Amino acid sequence: xxxxxxxxYTSTEGVExxxxxxxxxxxxxxxxxxxxxxxxxxxxxxxxxxxxxxxLMGLKDAETRVIVYLPKNAQGAQTLxxxxxxxxxxxxxxxxxxxxxxxxxxxxxxxEDWENxxxxxxxxxxxxxxxxxVPSWEDYEKQADDIILRLDPGMAFGTGTHATTRLCMELxxxxxxxxxxxxxxGCGSGILAVCSxxxxxxxxxxxxxxxxxxxxxxxxxxxxQAADRTHFVQGDLTDKISxxxxxxxANIVADVIIxxxxxxxxxxxxGGYFLASGIIDERSxxxxxxxxxxxxxIIDRREEDGWVALRCQFAEE
Numbered sequence: 574x575x576x577x578x579x580x581x582y583t584s585t586e587g588v589e590x591x592x593x594x595x596x597x598x599x600x601x602x603x604x605x606x607x608x609x610x611x612x613x614x615x616x617x618x619x620x621x622x623x624x625x626x627x628x629l630m631g632l633k634d635a636e637t638r639v640i641v642y643l644p645k646n647a648q649g650a651q652t653l654x655x656x657x658x659x660x661x662x663x664x665x666x667x668x669x670x671x672x673x674x675x676x677x678x679x680x681x682x683x684x685e686d687w688e689n690x691x692x693x694x695x696x697x698x699x700x701x702x703x704x705x706x707v708p709s710w711e712d713y714e715k716q717a718d719d720i721i722l723r724l725d726p727g728m729a730f731g732t733g734t735h736a737t738t739r740l741c742m743e744l745x746x747x748x749x750x751x752x753x754x755x756x757x758x759g760c761g762s763g764i765l766a767v768c769s770x771x772x773x774x775x776x777x778x779x780x781x782x783x784x785x786x787x788x789x790x791x792x793x794x795x796x797x798q799a800a801d802r803t804h805f806v807q808g809d810l811t812d813k814i815s816x817x818x819x820x821x822x823a824n825i826v827a828d829v830i831i832x833x834x835x836x837x838x839x840x841x842x843x844g845g846y847f848l849a850s851g852i853i854d855e856r857s858x859x860x861x862x863x864x865x866x867x868x869x870x871i872i873d874r875r876e877e878d879g880w881v882a883l884r885c886q887f888a889e890e
């Protein structure tokens with residue numbers, strides 16, 4: 574099958590809003606190229622490999638872009654039209670130019686190209702004290718006390734390389750107790766749910782609006798011998814969820830976290846933790862207000878590269 578690679582040029586500041594708008598029109602898989610993220614990638618992965626390909630070095634000075642892949646057919650053309658309309662609307666509202674030039678370029682690709690090209694960016698990565706995220710195609714020599722999470726994210730969000738995922742994994746490491754239960758809202762590749770059971774949770778459920786993400790999450794659970802302790806369903810936030818959990822995590826965008834907050838009390842065990850990530854710092858005040866408005870208080874706030882993650886509990890009544 575042929576695909577169209579659609580690049581939307583923006584700014585670091587504009588990435589979260591642009592990705593949120595893509596989610597709203599039904600595009601759940603995308604990649605972000607940003608010079609700041611790439612510099613971080615170099616610093617964190619250099620110990621695990623011997624050289625950096627020249628084609629990657631060009632990203633140090635690259636313009637920020639969000640990339641989506643659309644099938645070269647009628648449905649893809651309709652989606653592209655929706656993307657173009659959305660970008661025009663954003664551009665007309667961005668009077669100060671904070672979101673960059675907001676222009677689109679397209680390139681045709683064969684399926685084997687986009688399915689594999691992204692792998693060059695993804696190497697073993699240590700997160701927190703014990704966790705090491707290792708791509709399924711990479712070799713890694715386990716160190717003492719390492720907890721190895723093997724991952725093949727495919728086209729789903731969640732590789733551990735983005736600050737939002739790392740921050741959430743660090744908070745999970747602080748929140749998981751032996752035998753606890755976990756709900757991952759917006760599970761993407763399943764990285765947080767699988768991470769939870771590897772850290773000692775007895776069971777983790779994940780939910781994502783994207784059917785492909787649910788499939789990939791299940792495959793990653795099996796890759797880590799965690800299929801019997803995880804379950805993934807397709808749904809919007811908690812509409813397919815019942816019961817209560819000791820830990821609920823949501824590594825999604827600010828607007829969706831705000832929408833999730835009013836339903837948390839129904840699904841979180843007394844004394845349990847809510848972990849929220851994917852919050853760009855400019856939106857953190859709004860998210861923190863929504864968390865407090867639903868009766869929770871913030872016990873840990875972490876920030877990295879302009880992204881914020883929160884660890885919260887309900888106040889005792």
